[in-house]
Amino acid sequence: MEFKNYYATLGVEKTATPDEIKRAYRKLARKYHPDVSKEPDAEARFKEVSEAYEALGDPERRAAYDEVGQRYQRGQEFRPPPGWDSGYEFSGGGGPGDGMDFSDFFESLFGRHAQGGRAHGAPHATGTDHHAKITIDLADAYRGARRSVSLQVPVTDAQGRVAWQERQLDVNIPQGVREGQHLRLAGQGAAGHGGGPAGDLYLEIAFRPHPHFRVDGRDVYLNLPIAPWEAALGATVTAPTPDGSVQLTVPPGSSSGRKLRLKGKGLPGNPAGDLYAVLGITVPAADSPEAKEAYAALARSFAHFNPRSTLEA
Known part of the structure; x- marks a missing residue:
């Protein structure tokens, strides 16, 4: 993406005052207005001039543009800095760019709806939100x-x-x-x-991202690890919530992916959301002779169990 030098487009210095920017814009807008200009590229130049004024004629947008311009090295392809966010949404109405299609460069900095800043200096004008x-x-x-x-x-x-x-x-x-x-x-x-x-x-x-919880609307989800015997036989386990721990009953015969609903334990509200504990069976490591023998005994006890039987069809 090409970096656009809006100051050069208007023919002003970076230190130009708002009045100097406005005068430069008006002069060029008259020169290139498609209704009166005889220049062969009048329409394209008029759009460039209008876009430059949209960026520099508003103090907030100008400050954001100047901040990005300080990081840009001439000759490089321009990309907004990683995670770029000027911190503001720029909106309003009544500017010279109303109804105009802005360049990708402009939209990458200010968004698709950043046009028509409020007129500065208007008597008793409400400040911008x-x-x-x-x-x-x-x-x-x-x-x-x-x-x-x-x-x-x-x-x-x-x-x-x-x-x-x-x-x-x-x-x-x-x-x-x-x-x-x-x-x-x-x-x-x-x-x-x-x-x-x-x-x-x-x-x-x-x-802020949480290591254990994710949020969907007012509902909150927790991936809850359980042991194989807790899943098979059932158990009462301690489960964390963002508002403190609770005792949760795991039904016998539970499998990985089963959701246990804790009504009203999601985000507070009217009504409050729910918290869903999503079960995940965690298998102990066979890291000792005793553990290996226990797994071998389990295999002998379930010699006819085939966990992949559903795949054979």
């Missing part, structure tokens, strides 16, 4: 928690230069919150313009 993602432990969703999160936010200085600045926020994690759910923090988005109110901050919840 910010969207970010935070990762929490599964136990936080079970019990609720208060967590301090660190976010990178764009700030603009008196000269119009934009940079990312770290911001700390204390966030209440409600009990029963689901993965993918958004928490709204009113007034924590971008500052308003001309005395207008600040936007809101929406935090998308993600769960």
Whole structure:
């Protein structure tokens, strides 16, 4: 993928102020507008200029673009850094790029719906809403928690230069919150313009991977190892849950893959989810003469047992 130098497209320096960027865009937009331009490549150039302004005319997008540009080496094929996430979803309406198809480069940085930032400087304009993602432990969703999160936010200085600045926020994690759910923090988005109110901050919840549990909606799954004799004869075993251990009855004759349901032990809610213990038979190692003899005796006792009988047909 080709790295696009949006500053060169608009013919401005990287230190250009927002007003200089806007003036450059308007001049080029008039020159290449398909309705009036006589240039043979007017439509393509107009799209390039509009895309460049979409990236540089919005302080947040410009800061994200500058951050990626610092890592790019000229002559290399461009790929977004591994795990690249600017930290924000850029959205709005009313910009010069409304209805325009953006390049793969633009979409790789800002997403398919990142167009039409709000007009800066409009009187009493509400600040832009910010969207970010935070990762929490599964136990936080079970019990609720208060967590301090660190976010990178764009700030603009008196000269119009934009940079990312770290911001700390204390966030209440409600009990029963689901993965993918958004928490709204009113007034924590971008500052308003001309005395207008600040936007809101929406935090998308993600769960930190757990070594034992996986989550599907409100249901939680646990792979529970059991011994062969516990599966054959039945047993009461201790099983962990994100909210503490429970005693679980394994029915006699259980096999690997059997699901035992613990009603209401999934994520809290109305109704609460369930927890499913998925049984997996774990075989002891034959690492001593006594263990080998025990396996040999078992083989003699089940001489007619064929675990692959279903495959022979």
